Amino acid sequence: MCAKPVRKKSPTSIRNYDKDLLKSFYETMMKIRYFEQNIQEKFLAGEIPGFVHVYIGEEATGTGIMTNLRSDDYIQTTHRGHGHTIAKGAELKRMMAEIYGKKPGFCKGKGGSMHIADFSVGMLGANGVVGGGYTLATGAALATRMLGKDQVTVVFFGDGASNRGTFHEAANMAAAWDLPILFVCENNQWASTTPYRTTTSVEDIADRAQGYGMPGVIVDGNDVFAVYETARKLIEDIRKGSGPALLECKTYRIGGHFVGDPEMYRTKEEVQKVFKENDPISRFEERVLDEKVMTREELDQIKEKVLKEVDEAVEFARQAPEPDPSELYQDLYV
Amino acid sequence: MREITFSQATLEAMDEEMSRDETVFVMGEDIARQGGIFGQFKGLPQKFGFDRVKDTPITETAIVGAGVGAALAGMRPVVDMHFADFMGVCMDEIFNQMAKIHYMFGGQKTVPVVLRAPDGLINQAAAQHSQSLEAWFMHVPGLKVVIPSNPADAKGLLKSAIRDDNPVLFFEHKALFRMSGPVPEEEYLTPIGKAKVVREGKDVTLVSYSLCFNTCLKAAEMLDKEGISVECVDLRTISPIDKNTILESVAKTTRLAVVHEAVKQGGVGAEISAIVAEEAIDYLDAPIVRVGAPFTPVPFAKPLEQAYRITPEKVADAIRKMF
Numbered sequence: 001m002c003a004k005p006v007r008k009k010s011p012t013s014i015r016n017y018d019k020d021l022l023k024s025f026y027e028t029m030m031k032i033r034y035f036e037q038n039i040q041e042k043f044l045a046g047e048i049p050g051f052v053h054v055y056i057g058e059e060a061t062g063t064g065i066m067t068n069l070r071s072d073d074y075i076q077t078t079h080r081g082h083g084h085t086i087a088k089g090a091e092l093k094r095m096m097a098e099i100y101g102k103k104p105g106f107c108k109g110k111g112g113s114m115h116i117a118d119f120s121v122g123m124l125g126a127n128g129v130v131g132g133g134y135t136l137a138t139g140a141a142l143a144t145r146m147l148g149k150d151q152v153t154v155v156f157f158g159d160g161a162s163n164r165g166t167f168h169e170a171a172n173m174a175a176a177w178d179l180p181i182l183f184v185c186e187n188n189q190w191a192s193t194t195p196y197r198t199t200t201s202v203e204d205i206a207d208r209a210q211g212y213g214m215p216g217v218i219v220d221g222n223d224v225f226a227v228y229e230t231a232r233k234l235i236e237d238i239r240k241g242s243g244p245a246l247l248e249c250k251t252y253r254i255g256g257h258f259v260g261d262p263e264m265y266r267t268k269e270e271v272q273k274v275f276k277e278n279d280p281i282s283r284f285e286e287r288v289l290d291e292k293v294m295t296r297e298e299l300d301q302i303k304e305k306v307l308k309e310v311d312e313a314v315e316f317a318r319q320a321p322e323p324d325p326s327e328l329y330q331d332l333y334v
Numbered sequence: 335m336r337e338i339t340f341s342q343a344t345l346e347a348m349d350e351e352m353s354r355d356e357t358v359f360v361m362g363e364d365i366a367r368q369g370g371i372f373g374q375f376k377g378l379p380q381k382f383g384f385d386r387v388k389d390t391p392i393t394e395t396a397i398v399g400a401g402v403g404a405a406l407a408g409m410r411p412v413v414d415m416h417f418a419d420f421m422g423v424c425m426d427e428i429f430n431q432m433a434k435i436h437y438m439f440g441g442q443k444t445v446p447v448v449l450r451a452p453d454g455l456i457n458q459a460a461a462q463h464s465q466s467l468e469a470w471f472m473h474v475p476g477l478k479v480v481i482p483s484n485p486a487d488a489k490g491l492l493k494s495a496i497r498d499d500n501p502v503l504f505f506e507h508k509a510l511f512r513m514s515g516p517v518p519e520e521e522y523l524t525p526i527g528k529a530k531v532v533r534e535g536k537d538v539t540l541v542s543y544s545l546c547f548n549t550c551l552k553a554a555e556m557l558d559k560e561g562i563s564v565e566c567v568d569l570r571t572i573s574p575i576d577k578n579t580i581l582e583s584v585a586k587t588t589r590l591a592v593v594h595e596a597v598k599q600g601g602v603g604a605e606i607s608a609i610v611a612e613e614a615i616d617y618l619d620a621p622i623v624r625v626g627a628p629f630t631p632v633p634f635a636k637p638l639e640q641a642y643r644i645t646p647e648k649v650a651d652a653i654r655k656m657f
Contacts (some may be wrong), residue, residue: 035392106442107440115439132430132431135398135399136431147408147409
């Protein structure tokens with residue numbers, strides 16, 4: 001029997017953290033932040049077509065979880081999937097090229113932001129359908145077990161998507177078959193443009209784990225250390241065969257549902273307040289400086305490196321050729 | 335040649351493919367312990383184990399989604415839909431996920447999944463267990479849609495479907511499972527995307543598939559006695575459709591009739607008629623005829639079901655009017 005969800009706290013000290021690990025947390029979070037800021041800017045300037053959904057404010061979740069994964073572990077992500085894809089190790093240039101609809105993009109310009117996939121790093125695809133990924137991830141977990149491998153699959157979803165029937169079907173199947181899969185709910189408080197509590201039966205999505213006989217765990221999703229340590233234990237257990245688990249990361253969506261969202265459903269003040277008090281990146285900076293495990297110079301160096309890398313990705317995407325109309329029928333069938 | 339049933343033929347296909355390739359497995363509702371509701375999986379779990387022949391929760395959405403995900407991670411799943419009617423439950427997994435992944439992700443990953451979907455009228459099963467829904471799926475780019483009419487094609491097409499790197503929907507009429515027919519003992523594959531001229535004729539081309547194709551053969555015999563020579567084309571695959579075989583036959587006979595058990599409106603017959611009208615209208619000596627079910631849900635009571643059903647007499651009547 002599984003009890004009510006457990007709440008995990010931040011580690012009391014981070015002084016024992018390896019320096020490279022700390023650096024990698026910061027680098028990944030900053031990479032995502034700059035990447036997404038660029039996306040916003042270039043979309044609003046009319047350079048990037050389609051629909052885009054950014055991950056600003058939720059960087060600690062993807063970073064903390066992905067740091068525990070091997071490159072052959074699988075992830076399945078959502079329409080808000082840039083952060084997960086970057087954290088899983090996808091190359092920024094090809095990713096940006098895809099978002100620009102260019103030929104060297106991961107999907108040869110056929111997918112765009114909502115349909116990025118990079119199978120070479122175990123990223124099984126973003127999904128334009130909210131809640132479309134759970135069952136696919138469950139199947140991937142089934143396959144790894146049937147093939148006798150010890151890979152773990154992680155599926156990301158939001159508070160809004162936790163109301164889809166697909167969640168409940170996949171959770172039941174995964175638990176009934178003890179599959180090696182971690183369900184990660186990034187509860188960013190907003191189901192598209194609706195406050196999730198007005199349409200969701202529970203405060204904590206992790207409560208739902210109980211109904212499927214799997215452990216449910218809640219963590220502050222804007223605290224990369226708490227996410228990292230909590231996910232590490234869960235992923236280790238899953239890899240050893242414990243069966244699935246549900247991790248709920250409490251976070252907040254700083255951007256609108258999509259870039260360009262007029263955000264009629266909340267005030268600018270509310271967003272600014274959260275950003276000021278609970279920005280995962282500022283919190284990281286404050287903590288590492290407070291505990292004297294990193295210096296301001298070290299942080300700045302990483303920032304500069306990442307800025308350059310993202311700028312190069314944008315430039316690459318801008319210069320890259322568009323697909324030729326003759327490629328329309330390519331890849332329809334094998 | 336030996337004769338076995340359609341059900342046995344599909345079972346042989348599964349057995350041979352599962353023996354040949356360890357990544358092939360099958361899952362669905364009631365397939366392992368029960369052997370499938372039509373007995374079409376009987377004995378498989380005893381040979382391959384309950385892990386490769388899996389009973390699933392009653393969750394078509396999760397079953398098909400998991401099939402797609404398992405394919406992405408290196409397996410070749412065969413998923414049984416129990417009844418084709420339940421494909422509506424997992425429509426997103428079929429048309430938004432399975433069908434699009436290869437194209438939408440730029441060909442990075444293939445999706446070798448087979449959905450087996452028992453369809454059609456049997457035992458007055460009524461509105462939600464009797465439908466023929468194949469036309470929905472020929473509208474979806476990325477899917478292959480296979481629909482055999484006899485045991486030999488069922489075996490050869492199922493084996494081809496399992497080996498195909500594209501997602502394949504395999505519709506099998508429930509009334510066909512008990513039908514016997516000659517099936518070679520040696521291994522063979524039937525190509526997907528190739529129609530077959532089963533009966534040659536010179537006056538009219540009759541295109542059909544699945545159980546209904548057998549109805550058409552009976553109608554052709556009746557008409558033969560009246561001096562109308564009917565060429566019967568078994569489509570076998572409806573997507574990608576074998577245009578050439580149809581067009582060549584129409585060029586020869588100058589008349590076209592298309593027959594299916596599915597509802598006539600918006601059916602496969604509409605597509606074939608449009609193809610022939612676009613590409614071969616000059617050959618036609620008579621208006622195209624379509625025979626399909628009336629535009630109603632499948633009714634329950636016997637007289638109503640009988641009125642709904644396509645019979646050799648109805649087909650023959652429709653063709654007589656072409657002359």
